Amino acid sequence: MRGKPVIEAQKINKYFYSPEKTRVLKDVTFQVTRGEFVSIMGKSGCGKSTLLYILSTMDTDYEGSLLIDEEEVSGKKANRLSEIRNEKIGFVFQFHYLLNEFSVLENVMIPGLKLGKKSKEELEHVAMEKLRIFDMQDHALKKANQLSGGQKQRVAIARSLMNDPLIIMGDEPTGNLDKKNSDIVFNIFKELAQEFHQTMLIVTHDPEFAAGTDRIIEMEDGRVLNS
Amino acid sequence: MKTSLILNMARALMLARFKQTVVAGVGVVFSITMFVTLLSFMNGLNQLLDGLILNRTPHIRFYNEIKASTSQPIEASEAFSDHYHIIRSIKPAASRTSIYNNEAIIRTFKDDLRVKGVARKIAAQVFFNVGALDVSGVINGIDVEEESRLFAFEDYVIAGDFLDLKYTANSIILGKGAADRMLAEIGDVVQVTTAQGNRIQLKVVGYYQSGLGELDNVQSYASIGTVQKMLSETPSYVTDIQVKLHDFDLAPEMAREYKEIFGIDADDIQTVNAQFEAGTGIRSMISYAVGITLLIVSGFGIYNILNMMIYEKMDTIAILKAIGFSGRDVNMIFITIALAIGFFGGIIGLFFGFLAGLGIEQVPFELEALPTIKTLPVDFNPKYYIIAGVFSLVTTYFAGYFPARKASSIDPVDIIRGK
Numbered sequence: 001m002r003g004k005p006v007i008e009a010q011k012i013n014k015y016f017y018s019p020e021k022t023r024v025l026k027d028v029t030f031q032v033t034r035g036e037f038v039s040i041m042g043k044s045g046c047g048k049s050t051l052l053y054i055l056s057t058m059d060t061d062y063e064g065s066l067l068i069d070e071e072e073v074s075g076k077k078a079n080r081l082s083e084i085r086n087e088k089i090g091f092v093f094q095f096h097y098l099l100n101e102f103s104v105l106e107n108v109m110i111p112g113l114k115l116g117k118k119s120k121e122e123l124e125h126v127a128m129e130k131l132r133i134f135d136m137q138d139h140a141l142k143k144a145n146q147l148s149g150g151q152k153q154r155v156a157i158a159r160s161l162m163n164d165p166l167i168i169m170g171d172e173p174t175g176n177l178d179k180k181n182s183d184i185v186f187n188i189f190k191e192l193a194q195e196f197h198q199t200m201l202i203v204t205h206d207p208e209f210a211a212g213t214d215r216i217i218e219m220e221d222g223r224v225l226n227s
Numbered sequence: 228m229k230t231s232l233i234l235n236m237a238r239a240l241m242l243a244r245f246k247q248t249v250v251a252g253v254g255v256v257f258s259i260t261m262f263v264t265l266l267s268f269m270n271g272l273n274q275l276l277d278g279l280i281l282n283r284t285p286h287i288r289f290y291n292e293i294k295a296s297t298s299q300p301i302e303a304s305e306a307f308s309d310h311y312h313i314i315r316s317i318k319p320a321a322s323r324t325s326i327y328n329n330e331a332i333i334r335t336f337k338d339d340l341r342v343k344g345v346a347r348k349i350a351a352q353v354f355f356n357v358g359a360l361d362v363s364g365v366i367n368g369i370d371v372e373e374e375s376r377l378f379a380f381e382d383y384v385i386a387g388d389f390l391d392l393k394y395t396a397n398s399i400i401l402g403k404g405a406a407d408r409m410l411a412e413i414g415d416v417v418q419v420t421t422a423q424g425n426r427i428q429l430k431v432v433g434y435y436q437s438g439l440g441e442l443d444n445v446q447s448y449a450s451i452g453t454v455q456k457m458l459s460e461t462p463s464y465v466t467d468i469q470v471k472l473h474d475f476d477l478a479p480e481m482a483r484e485y486k487e488i489f490g491i492d493a494d495d496i497q498t499v500n501a502q503f504e505a506g507t508g509i510r511s512m513i514s515y516a517v518g519i520t521l522l523i524v525s526g527f528g529i530y531n532i533l534n535m536m537i538y539e540k541m542d543t544i545a546i547l548k549a550i551g552f553s554g555r556d557v558n559m560i561f562i563t564i565a566l567a568i569g570f571f572g573g574i575i576g577l578f579f580g581f582l583a584g585l586g587i588e589q590v591p592f593e594l595e596a597l598p599t600i601k602t603l604p605v606d607f608n609p610k611y612y613i614i615a616g617v618f619s620l621v622t623t624y625f626a627g628y629f630p631a632r633k634a635s636s637i638d639p640v641d642i643i644r645g646k
Contacts, residue, residue: 056549058548058549058638078553079554082553085549086550086551087551097545097549097643099546099547102239110232110550113232114552114556171643
């Protein structure tokens with residue numbers, strides 16, 4: 001399986017229009033192949049988060065072409081993009097972004113429920129399995145807001161894995177955590193890469209974190225320096 | 228699976244803002260309760276007031292009107308056919324007030340499937356001789372049983388048994404006003420002089436009270452045979468034929484139709500009582516307007532609360548979108564919230580409205596003019612409940628529509644990056 005491209009970005013350009021027209025991404029072209037653990041590094045303001053949101057299909061206002069799992073996604077309808085996000089992409093944000101209205105288990109299950117391919121019982125089982133990877137199974141029935149920051153982030157990663165996505169994208173997943181928790185989270189990513197051969201694309205400005213990944217894409221001023 | 232997920236999401240969001248949700252729901256409950264109560268009470272009253280007149284009024288009345296002949300002899304003369312005819316001082320012809328060949332006419336009506344029933348009637352102008360005084364009045368000769376079946380005669384006989392009219396010879400049921408004036412008790416005998424000068428003694432077997440004072444002062448009832456005898460007429464003498472239809476909207480059309488066929492005058496209920504129709508219409512229009520206003524106001528309440536919820540739950544919406552919920556899904560979640568508030572608020576409101584109706588129905592309401600009414604009238608027509616239910620869903624849907632559209636168009640990138 002290794003070697004098949006998961007994401008292909010070709011000459012992606014992005015402009016911000018307020019306060020004035022600025023080109024924030026300049027001909028960004030790169031590839032992520034299956035099983036790779038890639039990090040995007042760069043100073044803040046270099047466009048790395050902007051790039052990630054484009055790759056995640058949430059931001060559709062760009063020029064160029066984007067292929068996910070060899071399917072052209074630029075120009076696709078919003079509903080199809082939602083389906084792609086649900087099925088093929090797992091997300092981890094800087095802030096945990098769990099839904100406080102639901103229990104930990106339900107939070108993890110939601111992407112699965114949305115996908116609707118398995119029965120509720122099966123999904124519960126799968127969700128418990130995912131929580132077990134992160135040693136969070138004992139907290140399954142707690143409400144999301146009863147967890148500590150590090151625990152929330154672990155649950156968020158478990159959620160991103162719910163539909164066994166093609167790729168996990170992270171936007172500074174350790175950015176909001178203290179050293180101890182950020183180490184835990186980093187080890188989790190490492191484990192995912194080594195044991196599960198999970199494809200991952202993580203935006204970070206933590207060199208230590210980046211150093212542990214297979215490949216670093218460095219960005220400066222809207223350009224990819226190496227790819 | 229997907230519907231249950233959306234329901235789950237809606238439920239979780241509502242529980243998260245439970246107080247506001249309840250407040251919005253109470254708004255709907257209140258407005259639906261008021262809507263149903265108002266309409267059932269208003270229409271109960273309407274029916275009471277209409278019934279006062281309409282129940283007792285034949286849908287079509289056939290009679291011979293005293294009037295001038297429509298064709299004058301000079302028109303038949305060829306010599307003056309190309310002249311203007313100016314005739315002065317025309318007087319009505321001495322036509323008979325009795326309806327000619329009425330038995331055949333009545334048979335025709337009875338064979339007509341649109342007709343519910345036919346009752347004959349004779350109206351006779353009389354004087355009641357009370358000591359040295361003569362009190363004028365009208366005695367209506369009626370088919371006692373048919374009159375009761377078709378025009379609720381029985382309901383308005385407040386003392387005595389209406390069937391005595393039929394079974395007691397030379398009996399009369401006096402209008403309450405007339406009876407009070409004559410100091411006539413049940414069992415008394417009153418003397419009556421007809422316009423032709425015939426005198427007859429009639430035994431009072433009951434009182435009649437319609438609720439309309441001027442009628443009760445003048446109108447009295449006797450059996451049709453008694454009145455024919457009083458007027459020294461044959462049993463075929465009838466001045467009015469009253470027809471009741473299954474569907475009273477057909478009255479004008481049928482009145483025209485039979486007027487042509489039999490060559491007699493016909494009045495339909497719509498023409499005679501046009502003002503009642505108009506009054507009823509306006510009263511129900513006002514109650515609908517008030518009810519719908521209440522619902523719209525509660526709709527604004529729901530709109531506000533959903534808007535607030537969306538501002539508070541921006542993060543939730545953004546994350547849902549990030550993990551693959553489409554705009555449509557988010558839209559449906561908020562529409563579901565609105566409809567759930569409308570649905571449950573509506574059901575509770577309908578129930579309270581029903582209770583309020585039962586309550587109003589217990590309030591004593593006795594008027595001398597309305598002998599059959601003991602409590603306030605309430606109309607429990609399911610129609611109002613259906614209208615209220617449908618309206619609660621429609622208004623809450625629209626109240627949810629705009630906030631839901633806003634929620635569905637939230638750009639998750641803006642929210643997530645904005646942190």
